[in-house]
Structures are given as structure tokens and as C-alpha cells.
Amino acid sequence: MTVRPPLLEGRRVSKSFGGLAALTDVDLTVHTGDVVGIVGPNGSGKTTLFDCVTGMEEIDEGRVFFKGCDITHRRPSQVARMGLSRTFQGIRVYRKLTVMDNMLLSRQWGDRGWLSVLRPSHPRVTERANGLLDFVTLLPQRAELAGSLSWGQQRLLEIGMALMSDPDLLLLDEATSGVNPTLVDAISDRIVTLNQAHGKTIVLIEHNIDLVADLCDRVVVFDHGEKLAEGGVGAVFEDPVVIEAYFGGRGLDA
Numbered sequence: 001m002t003v004r005p006p007l008l009e010g011r012r013v014s015k016s017f018g019g020l021a022a023l024t025d026v027d028l029t030v031h032t033g034d035v036v037g038i039v040g041p042n043g044s045g046k047t048t049l050f051d052c053v054t055g056m057e058e059i060d061e062g063r064v065f066f067k068g069c070d071i072t073h074r075r076p077s078q079v080a081r082m083g084l085s086r087t088f089q090g091i092r093v094y095r096k097l098t099v100m101d102n103m104l105l106s107r108q109w110g111d112r113g114w115l116s117v118l119r120p121s122h123p124r125v126t127e128r129a130n131g132l133l134d135f136v137t138l139l140p141q142r143a144e145l146a147g148s149l150s151w152g153q154q155r156l157l158e159i160g161m162a163l164m165s166d167p168d169l170l171l172l173d174e175a176t177s178g179v180n181p182t183l184v185d186a187i188s189d190r191i192v193t194l195n196q197a198h199g200k201t202i203v204l205i206e207h208n209i210d211l212v213a214d215l216c217d218r219v220v221v222f223d224h225g226e227k228l229a230e231g232g233v234g235a236v237f238e239d240p241v242v243i244e245a246y247f248g249g250r251g252l253d254a
């Protein structure tokens with residue numbers, strides 16, 4: 001029997017900024033079909049990990065594999081072309097363009113598959129964009145400026161944009177932070193559907209622990225650039241080391 005490699009694997013990934021060790025010897029394994037949560041205090045290296053695996057930051061030590069290929073030194077466009085897409089903590093949409101134009105200009109789809117040979121105005125591209133806008137509940141807003149959308153809608157738009165490339169793996173960096181509870185539910189529901197109905201593998205950085213508990217099969221806890229714990233949600237959040245480091249000894253219900 002052949003054992004399939006993990007979809008994404010980081011081996012002993014280290015990254016420093018000047019004298020500051022943002023990541024130290026971090027291992028990460030994500031299998032096809034997983035929904036993995038990454039949690040940890042501010043500045044613990046979560047976003048840096050996304051930057052390193054997507055080629056947006058050059059790593060100092062270690063290796064990153066995607067679909068069994070070493071992608072350690074690949075450019076972001078090359079990584080995206082292989083089927084890895086992401087959203088950004090600080091939302092990167094073109095605020096002065098319409099919602100539809102944002103979809104059509106999504107940087108992450110340009111290189112991948114049949115869409116890449118078609119102009120943004122080609123009916124098959126607009127059809128795909130319309131379908132995804134419908135999926136992220138923004139079809140009625142397609143002609144509005146992205147900057148006029150609520151924060152939560154902009155996060156949904158960014159998810160739609162990330163899906164234009166039809167990625168196998170989607171990395172979501174704080175997809176619900178700053179979002180009102182109704183849209184948190186909408187985003188959460190889309191994540192479940194993406195995973196269960198569309199087969200997408202998802203890694204999400206998230207401060208909302210209840211959401212992590214609801215959505216994730218597995219959780220990885222970061223602290224000071226190191227992996228502090230990893231495992232099933234129940235076990236990890238009951239781990240005294242995690243409670244002390246992440247919740248200051250107060251536990252989940254404090």
C-alpha cells in the first residue's frame with residue numbers, strides 16, 4: 001500500500017526578522033480533507049507561518065512541501081499555481097473597484113488552469129466569478145465598490161477571490177476577526193461547505209476559540225514562534241501548558 005504524502009508539510013521551519021525569531025523549528029502537517037486551526041497569542045508567528053509556506057517570506061531554515069513537492073524557495077505565484085491560496089489578516093481587496101472587478105483581478109487565479117488563458121472579461125471567467133460571489137453571498141453586491149462593503153463582507157469577498165484559482169488548500173488568516181456575529185456565522189458556514197461539499201482542505205488562523213472548536217479537526221498552538229501543542233481540540237485546550245501560556249492560567253471559560 002502506498003502512503004500518500006501530506007498535502008502540506010513544513011519541516012523545522014525557522015524565520016527571523018533581524019534579531020527576532022518569529023518561527024523556530026516549526027513542524028506542520030496538513031492532510032487532504034483536514035480543517036486545521038492555528039491559535040496563539042499576538043505575535044506568536046501564525047501569520048509568518050502562512051507567509052513562509054506561500055513563498056511570501058523566504059525562510060531561513062527548514063523545508064516546505066506541498067503535494068509532495070519541495071516548494072521551499074518557490075515564488076508566491078508558483079505556489080498559487082500549484083493549488084495553494086490564502087486570505088490576509090489585513091484584508092487585501094481593491095477598495096475603489098467593484099466587487100466583480102475584484103474577483104476578476106484576483107491575483108491568485110491568474111496563473112492556474114484554463115482560466116489563465118482567458119481574458120478577465122471572458123464569459124467563462126465572469127460565470128465563475130458570479131458563481132463564487134453567489135457562494136459567498138455577495139452576488140447582490142457585485143456592482144458595488146468593495147470599499148463600501150462591511151468588514152465581514154470584505155472578508156467574504158477575499159474568500160471568494162482566493163477561490164477563483166480553485167485551490168486545493170485554502171489558508172485563512174483571521175477570516176472572522178472584526179466581523180459581526182451574523183457574518184461570522186456566514187463565514188463559518190461557508191468554511192464547512194467548502195470542506196465538506198467541495199473537498200477543500202483548510203488551515204485557519206483564528207482567535208475565536210469557540211469557532212476553532214466548532215470547525216477544526218485538529219488545532220496547533222503557537223507561542224513565541226514555537227509550536228506549543230497540537231492535537232484534537234478537546235485535549236489541546238485542556239492541556240495545562242496551553243491554558244497557562246494562552247489563557248494565562250484562566251482556562252477556556254474564564
Ligand SMILES: Nc1ncnc2c1ncn2[C@@H]1O[C@H](COP(=O)(O)OP(=O)(O)OP(=O)(O)O)[C@@H](O)[C@H]1O
Nearest residue numbers: 017020022040041042043044045046047048049089
Ligand atoms: N515583516 C516583518 N518584519 C519584522 N518583523 C516582523 C515581520 N512580520 C512579522 N514580524 C514579527 O514577527 C513576530 C510574529 O509576527 P506574526 O505576525 O507572525 O504574529 P501573529 O501570531 O500572526 O500575531 P497576530 O495574532 O497579532 O496576528 C512578531 O513579533 C512580529 O512583530
Ligand SMILES: [Mg+2]
Nearest residue numbers: 046047048089
Ligand atoms: Mg497574524
